[in-house]
Amino acid sequence: MASPSALDPVVTERIGELLRAHGLRRMASRIAVLAMLEPVHGHLSVAEIDHRLHECLPTDDHPPDLATIYRTVTTLVEQGVLHALTLENGVTTYGLAADPHHHAVCTECGSIIEVPAGRLAAALEHAMAGSSFTLSESAGLTLHGLCPRCQALGDTGRSSR
Incomplete structure (x- = not known):
């Protein structure tokens, strides 16, 4: 060890x-x-x-x-x-x-970025206001998209075409 x-x-x-x-x-x-x-x-x-x-x-x-x-x-x-x-x-x-957060997972490279919970709080409150659903304090979201590095690589690939 x-x-x-x-x-x-x-x-x-x-x-x-x-x-x-x-x-x-x-x-x-x-x-x-x-x-x-x-x-x-x-x-x-x-x-x-x-x-x-x-x-x-x-x-x-x-x-x-x-x-x-x-x-x-x-x-x-x-x-x-x-x-x-x-x-x-x-x-x-x-x-x-550590602090409450959500996750953004890159669909290209698989990297995971932690998004502070406060950044999505308003969106979650709005979503809950339109339903009878209540999220627990430990609830987390997993968002899927492209990380900054893969976005830059994609832009480079598109500009060379």
Whole structure:
């Protein structure tokens, strides 16, 4: 398992505080998984987390195996540290459960962008006003479209025609 010392001590301390705030022990696997997710500001699958761990950790360090990563993300979802988003292809991705947000999934590259809930609040209130449906506070939307990078690539492709 990856030792916390293999990661930036500032990151390790910040993640340790996050775990303690959720009543969880500081375990090397939890710290390693969260250290891979924290800078993403989005979501990663277990395979992507595993790949990044193998890329980032020193060769003499042993990253958590896939089974440990699966157990770790499951625990972190159950404890409210992470949230899971299952995509149309059946792959489940994981992101930090910070501020309330929705998800925008790129139909071209599959990247996931988190959209602050406040940006869609008025639209959701308007939709609920026209029906007898009430959304729970944990309700989330998944929007599908093109991310800025794929939009730019599409514009480049169209301009060269």
